Amino acid sequence: MGVTKRFIHSDYINEIAQVAKVFSHPARLAILKHISEQESCICNDLVDEIGLSQATISQHLTVIADAGLLKGTFKGKAKCYCINLETFEHFRVLLNSFFVTTKLKCC
Amino acid sequence: MGVTKRFIHSDYINEIAQVAKVFSHPARLAILKHISEQESCICNDLVDEIGLSQATISQHLTVIADAGLLKGTFKGKAKCYCINLETFEHFRVLLNSFFVTTKLKCC
DNA sequence: TCGTAATATTGCAATATTACGATAATATTG
DNA sequence: CAATATTATCGTAATATTGCAATATTACGA
Numbered sequence: 375m376g377v378t379k380r381f382i383h384s385d386y387i388n389e390i391a392q393v394a395k396v397f398s399h400p401a402r403l404a405i406l407k408h409i410s411e412q413e414s415c416i417c418n419d420l421v422d423e424i425g426l427s428q429a430t431i432s433q434h435l436t437v438i439a440d441a442g443l444l445k446g447t448f449k450g451k452a453k454c455y456c457i458n459l460e461t462f463e464h465f466r467v468l469l470n471s472f473f474v475t476t477k478l479k480c481c
Numbered sequence: 482m483g484v485t486k487r488f489i490h491s492d493y494i495n496e497i498a499q500v501a502k503v504f505s506h507p508a509r510l511a512i513l514k515h516i517s518e519q520e521s522c523i524c525n526d527l528v529d530e531i532g533l534s535q536a537t538i539s540q541h542l543t544v545i546a547d548a549g550l551l552k553g554t555f556k557g558k559a560k561c562y563c564i565n566l567e568t569f570e571h572f573r574v575l576l577n578s579f580f581v582t583t584k585l586k587c588c
Numbered sequence: 589t590c591g592t593a594a595t596a597t598t599g600c601a602a603t604a605t606t607a608c609g610a611t612a613a614t615a616t617t618g
Numbered sequence: 619c620a621a622t623a624t625t626a627t628c629g630t631a632a633t634a635t636t637g638c639a640a641t642a643t644t645a646c647g648a
Contacts, residue, residue: 377636378635404494426486426608429627434606453625459584466584477573483604536596539595541636559645
């Protein structure tokens with residue numbers, strides 16, 4: 375089918391899966407890395423740095439932004455992206471919580 | 482195209498993306514949770530607990546096992562699964578490292 | 589060895605994802 | 619306003635993923 379049956383799982387499980395999905399593509403990780411290293415970043419820079427087309431980079435940026443991981447402002451012609459640290463930290467804690475709570479009960 | 486261009490990224494980035502992918506499906510998270518809560522687990526129990534077919538559960542178990550997250554032994558007719566804590570902890574540290582190192586350099 | 593129970597594999601249909609070229613939209617500069 | 623630069627969106631092709639029924643395999647007990 376190709377469609378994930380989310381309704382059979384808890385909200386907690388679904389949220390973690392959704393968060394993990396954002397980080398499950400190397401291009402998105404690379405984008406996050408690049409943005410973090412430059413404090414702010416222009417999409418066109420990313421196109422040069424990473425070897426993907428502008429359209430593809432823009433798509434990945436949308437996924438990252440939809441997850442709430444970006445704060446975008448305009449600076450000159452280019453859109454200036456910045457990582458939303460609050461969301462980023464929230465995701466770190468969320469993912470870690472899965473590991474910790476799972477580990478505690480394991481054999 | 483549908484095919485991820487892994488060769489343009491570093492091994493580190495690719496490894497983290499691969500790990501995140503394992504955790505990016507709610508069924509796999511649910512399976513890990515169930516196994517951890519029962520110390521050991523039979524696939525058929527998972528089929529009852531989670532609302533997916535035996536074939537689908539088995540497929541997800543393969544993905545989890547291929548990642549090195551399971552230790553499987555035989556107990557009676559059923560296969561007894563147990564989480565590989567070393568790998569599990571390794572993955573936790575790996576994912577966390579991405580967050581920590583990215584965060585440190587961010588604006 | 590035969591039957592049974594449990595798990596794995598195969599094949600398929602439906603949907604999702606990835607990637608890119610073309611083009612549109614938006615903002616800045618002249 | 620026109621030209622330019624930058625980013626977003628659309629359409630499309632190729633591949634991946636998800637899920638299940640059917641079947642195969644495996645292990646055990648009679």
